[in-house]
Amino acid sequence: MQKFETARDAALALRPDRPLYAFRPSVLTADAGSFLSGFRGLTAYAVKTNGEDFVLDALARAGVSAFDVASPAEFAAARRASGSARLLYMHPVKAQSDVRLGLETYGIRSIAVDHEDEIAKVLRVVRAQDIPPGDITVFVRLATKGHAAYELSKKFGATPAHAVELLRRIDGIGFRAGLTFHVGSQVEDLAAYDRAVATAAWVRGRAGVPLAELDIGGGFPAPYGHDPKRPAPPPPDLGGLLARIQREIDDWGLGDLPLVAEPGRVIVARCLSVVVRVLLKKGQRLYINDGIWSSLSDSWTGKIMLPAQLIPDPARTRAKRNTAPRLAPFRVCGATCDSVDILTRPFWLPDTVATGDWIEIGHIGAYSLALRTHFNGFYPNDFVEVAAPFESTEGLEGVANVEPRAAMA
Numbered sequence: 112m113q114k115f116e117t118a119r120d121a122a123l124a125l126r127p128d129r130p131l132y133a134f135r136p137s138v139l140t141a142d143a144g145s146f147l148s149g150f151r152g153l154t155a156y157a158v159k160t161n162g163e164d165f166v167l168d169a170l171a172r173a174g175v176s177a178f179d180v181a182s183p184a185e186f187a188a189a190r191r192a193s194g195s196a197r198l199l200y201m202h203p204v205k206a207q208s209d210v211r212l213g214l215e216t217y218g219i220r221s222i223a224v225d226h227e228d229e230i231a232k233v234l235r236v237v238r239a240q241d242i243p244p245g246d247i248t249v250f251v252r253l254a255t256k257g258h259a260a261y262e263l264s265k266k267f268g269a270t271p272a273h274a275v276e277l278l279r280r281i282d283g284i285g286f287r288a289g290l291t292f293h294v295g296s297q298v299e300d301l302a303a304y305d306r307a308v309a310t311a312a313w314v315r316g317r318a319g320v321p322l323a324e325l326d327i328g329g330g331f332p333a334p335y336g337h338d339p340k341r342p343a344p345p346p347p348d349l350g351g352l353l354a355r356i357q358r359e360i361d362d363w364g365l366g367d368l369p370l371v372a373e374p375g376r377v378i379v380a381r382c383l384s385v386v387v388r389v390l391l392k393k394g395q396r397l398y399i400n401d402g403i404w405s406s407l408s409d410s411w412t413g414k415i416m417l418p419a420q421l422i423p424d425p426a427r428t429r430a431k432r433n434t435a436p437r438l439a440p441f442r443v444c445g446a447t448c449d450s451v452d453i454l455t456r457p458f459w460l461p462d463t464v465a466t467g468d469w470i471e472i473g474h475i476g477a478y479s480l481a482l483r484t485h486f487n488g489f490y491p492n493d494f495v496e497v498a499a500p501f502e503s504t505e506g507l508e509g510v511a512n513v514e515p516r517a518a519m520a
């Protein structure tokens with residue numbers, strides 16, 4: 112990757128007509144370090160969030176020694192990054208052949224289930240391969256309730272009573288038993304973790320079998336942009352949230368259990384931005400060369416407001432104006448011909464924005480690269496490495512909606 116101090120420097124040097132990703136390894140290292148130092152248990156990075164080799168390699172170098180994987184391609188990606196990392200296969204619904212591959216070829220010994228048929232898949236491989244069941248930890252995935260940008264418990268998880276039965280079956284076979292939950296992604300209602308921990312305590316008490324580990328999943332919120340017409344919400348406090356979950360775990364008498372967490376978004380969101388170009392400004396609408404079928408689908412499905420800042424094209428002659436630039440909301444239309452390819456949240460940008468300018472969209476490290484499609488023949492895949500964090504980028508005519516107040520003053 113070519114290296115630049117800021118994404119603006121990269122944009123002005125390369126004048127990209129295709130989306131250009133700006134990777135910030137130092138931000139990734141810092142955010143991984145914050146989680147590793149704030150969490151008492153084992154940090155298993157959720158590979159689906161961003162499974163690029165350069166991300167996994169940087170995480171392994173930053174000290175991440177476990178990965179939450181869900182498919183053969185993710186097993187392989189995590190192994191490429193680290194030959195020794197512990198792989199946890201936490202997808203509750205799996206193909207039989209993938210279970211065999213995971214256990215046989217990748218040495219996976221941690222696996223999640225939410226149904227007895229999934230236990231049977233694991234047992235088949237264990238018997239065929241003569242693996243001691245006591246080497247394997249089978250985690251029962253609990254259904255949970257809460258408010259997150261994404262609710263995942265609608266799809267997966269056993270009810271508490273069912274989880275009790277599953278734990279007894281797992282223990283009866285001779286597997287080690289674990290409990291896990293995943294309360295959603297970009298969790299807004301932090302009490303969702305409290306309720307999940309309480310459910311885990313109830314299930315443990317009822318099941319009456321020894322537990323090897325408690326896995327608290329992912330969902331930890333990352334910082335994004337906000338509507339400048341409203342007071343800025345306080346940024347997510349990861350240390351405070353981890354301390355709160357730990358307190359709940361201790362209060363419910365689960366403090367003796369070794370802990371695992373599966374953070375994704377909170378570790379990688381800030382490490383990547385994308386520099387997009389304004390193909391056309393039509394009134395309050397901006398047509399850009401990216402969109403929901405490329406880097407921005409997470410902001411669309413999760414209704415997430417991304418921070419954005421303008422990089423004006425210095426080569427363009429601008430009409431003289433008597434008024435100072437003002438922040439205005441622009442509707443953002445994507446590159447494809449699809450009529451749903453319009454972002455759900457506006458970008459607040461200086462009203463001087465024009466066709467040919469660039470916009471740097473920050474905090475897109477999570478669920479962007481992994482969700483790119485080839486729809487309409489667009490597939491952005493150009494990368495540069497950038498040293499400065501998105502927030503501290505100086506010298507823009509424009510403003511980020513992370514600090515809109517200062518800009519409007």
Ligand SMILES: *Cc1c(COP(=O)(O)O)cnc(C)c1O
Nearest residue numbers: 157293296329330373374375376
């Ligand atoms: C997606 C996922 C994660 C990561 O979630 P984030 O919200 O990105 O932290 C963790 N665990 C499981 C089981 C998941 O499906």
